Amino acid sequence: MNNHSENSVVQSTGTITGESVPDAGSANPAEPAVEVINIIRTYKVGNNEVHALRGVSLMVQPGKWVGVRGRSGSGKTTLLNCIGGLDHPNSGTVRCFSKEITHMSDSQLTRWRREEVGYIFQSFALLPTLSAWENIELPIRIAGNRDRRGRTRYCIDLVGLRKWANHRPYEMSGGQQQRVAIARALANQPKLLLADEPTGELDSTTAREILTLFRHIVDAEGVTLLMTSHDPIVLEYVDEVVELQDGQRVDINGG
Numbered sequence: 001m002n003n004h005s006e007n008s009v010v011q012s013t014g015t016i017t018g019e020s021v022p023d024a025g026s027a028n029p030a031e032p033a034v035e036v037i038n039i040i041r042t043y044k045v046g047n048n049e050v051h052a053l054r055g056v057s058l059m060v061q062p063g064k065w066v067g068v069r070g071r072s073g074s075g076k077t078t079l080l081n082c083i084g085g086l087d088h089p090n091s092g093t094v095r096c097f098s099k100e101i102t103h104m105s106d107s108q109l110t111r112w113r114r115e116e117v118g119y120i121f122q123s124f125a126l127l128p129t130l131s132a133w134e135n136i137e138l139p140i141r142i143a144g145n146r147d148r149r150g151r152t153r154y155c156i157d158l159v160g161l162r163k164w165a166n167h168r169p170y171e172m173s174g175g176q177q178q179r180v181a182i183a184r185a186l187a188n189q190p191k192l193l194l195a196d197e198p199t200g201e202l203d204s205t206t207a208r209e210i211l212t213l214f215r216h217i218v219d220a221e222g223v224t225l226l227m228t229s230h231d232p233i234v235l236e237y238v239d240e241v242v243e244l245q246d247g248q249r250v251d252i253n254g255g
């Protein structure tokens with residue numbers, strides 16, 4: 001496993017039916033949430049080149065949950081990071097809600113990441129000196145959004161942690177910490193959630209609770225979710241699966 005980008009953040013339906021989504025936030029149901037067109041990402045390591053993504057395309061409709069599967073090193077995290085603007089493809093296009101991520105300036109990208117995307121990582125990436133409440137509230141403070149208290153309360157209730165608001169991460173179980181991280185990711189009402197192996201450090205019962213919570217969030221909040229995972233139980237919860245092998249799609253809709 002790797003989590004190249006954890007420190008940099010304080011925080012497809014392949015079978016596209018075009019069906020309308022009951023409540024996809026401010027998203028226009030006709031416009032894809034995510035469009036990835038033939039992205040290539042190659043890393044130089046010494047004199048060698050590592051071909052992490054060799055021309056990957058995918059489309060995700062708003063309000064859907066897409067799981068990205070594949071063996072270790074198949075390019076899952078790289079794909080997620082290229083979509084989330086934490087990494088840059090060498091070529092190809094990434095569009096989210098019609099905004100072209102691949103052509104944004106650094107300041108546009110920073111703003112977009114802060115306001116429109118929520119990131120969730122395997123190891124939670126909470127700030128250890130802050131309480132659950134303060135961790136969730138922090139991105140709202142940074143963005144300068146209004147109704148900080150109301151939104152923090154809404155998010156903490158959504159993940160079922162009101163009684164734990166004043167606890168620090170070390171006083172909480174892994175599942176509770178991941179709930180805090182999910183609430184934090186939702187704090188600024190992003191249209192897109194990107195979760196990299198979010199159940200990777202949890203036992204299977206807790207993993208199922210977290211996956212049930214994600215299902216509820218996608219259905220009730222209308223957010224779009226892209227999640228990488230090794231765990232086959234994720235397949236029971238997602239709307240669609242994208243399978244990667246050696247940096248290429250090998251699922252039925254792969255292009």
Ligand SMILES: Nc1ncnc2c1ncn2[C@@H]1O[C@H](COP(=O)(O)OP(=O)(O)OP(=O)(O)O)[C@@H](O)[C@H]1O
Pocket residue numbers: 001002004043044045050051052070071072073074075076077078079
């Ligand atoms: N910053 C980097 N520098 C060099 N090589 C990298 C970098 N990030 C990823 N890679 C390489 O790119 C390939 C794809 O890595 P990636 O992390 O996307 O795989 P993954 O499917 O997420 O794996 P895992 O399941 O272990 O998390 C691997 O060979 C990896 O070593």
Ligand SMILES: [Mg+2]
Pocket residue numbers: 001002003076077078196228
């Ligand atoms: Mg990974």
